[in-house]
Amino acid sequence: MTEAILPWQVSQWQQLAGADSEGRLGHALLLSGPGGIGKLRFARALMAWLVCEQPQNQGACGKCRSCHYGLDNPDLHIIEPPEGKKQIAVDQVRELVALSTQTAHRSGGRKVVLVHPADAMNANTANALLKTLEEPSGDTVLILVSNEPARLLPTIRSRCQQLPFPTPNASLALDWLKMSVGDAALAETCLREAGGRPLAAQVLFENDGLAARERCDSLLQAWAAGEQSLSQVIDGLKEVELDFYLEWFAHRIHALLVAVMAEQSDDVNAAWQRWLDRPPAAILSFQKQLLDLRAQVQRGVALNRQLTIESLLLSWAMVCSSANAGLGV
Incomplete structure (x- = not known):
């Protein structure tokens, strides 16, 4: 106390x-x-x-x-x-x-x-x-x-x-986080992945969240490249909690949307660079669907995990196909 x-x-x-x-x-x-x-x-x-x-x-x-x-x-x-x-x-x-x-x-x-x-x-x-x-x-x-x-x-x-309480100054947040993480570069990565939120970054580090996010990225990338089917991607995500998955997706979509609107790609994860030419309106529409689902989970609504993930992936495929680069659905 x-x-x-x-x-x-x-x-x-x-x-x-x-x-x-x-x-x-x-x-x-x-x-x-x-x-x-x-x-x-x-x-x-x-x-x-x-x-x-x-x-x-x-x-x-x-x-x-x-x-x-x-x-x-x-x-x-x-x-x-x-x-x-x-x-x-x-x-x-x-x-x-x-x-x-x-x-x-x-x-x-x-x-x-x-x-x-x-x-x-x-x-x-x-x-x-x-x-x-x-x-x-x-x-x-x-x-x-x-x-x-x-x-x-x-x-x-x-x-x-x-x-x-706004997102804290990056320097203050990083100095504090380094005391928990130890490695400065790793602390910076965790902080970036957590959207500048230091306590969220600490949880990400302690729960091996970086590896889980990388897995989500790689599975989506494999699907985009036609290397895995939708069912294989969903099976590969079976160990990922729904709230974690929605948070990861929301973070990636926000970064992509900011980059598309600002016409710059510095803060976009490498696995998402291929979608920088997506129409902003389509991304915004998808983001609304995603945030609505996340809000439902936060309110305690019992969503079917597999159907929710499948629905989101298919909706994202529609966004991608709108610019002539669909996913292997």
Whole structure:
């Protein structure tokens, strides 16, 4: 609970610390930005700081009774999807409504509730949360963490003090990542593959994600060259999780689209260079389909893995054939 904020989060921390010292800290905070940049880590550090008995400039003291309790502190509460689920249940948020009416255990202290990820609320759950946001208790601070704030109800966003977290400065991110990866060149590759998101790059490194992405690239390349059939490609992807596959595809399509629009190819993976002449409108249409599928998976929709992969590959073949260079379907 006393972990430090990350180097690229200093300005956000100073903003909140200044607001708190001046009595301007909102009862609800929305931390938003891309996944894999450390928003949850920041939120946990903020939770500890808000209930700390001797808060320091850069975080909780780590020594007081409140810090000693850690996540067992009765004034700290985390609302997140139950194990094995991707959606926050409405009953979990209703418990928050009851909690907000109670006083903090520490005299003069605060109760802090973390909702993560806030995107994992359906309409009923979000409406239940609105009741607390509309009638907040003076000693309760809600922290919402969101990768896609546009998916939240406008009424929720409007009732929160918003704190955006952009993709961090590349130099800061790389310096931090090198401490985990060790090798500078490998760290740079992981960071590039993760779209500049250092914590996502760290996970990619630790889970051997680079090899899995290379396999996805090589299988698609083999299909494009007519060296493997569609069924062989799908069989070759049987060890790849659907959410990983969709993330890989989304990253590759985004890089390709940027390169096509800007008429440059520096950031396009070598296996994708052959598609730099695809029509931008066709790529955009495919990207929408891909992102819609990824959003469904993130919401916990149970998609058929094989059919989803097959559908995407066939749709991509249509994009490629629109420029007279089809795939071997």
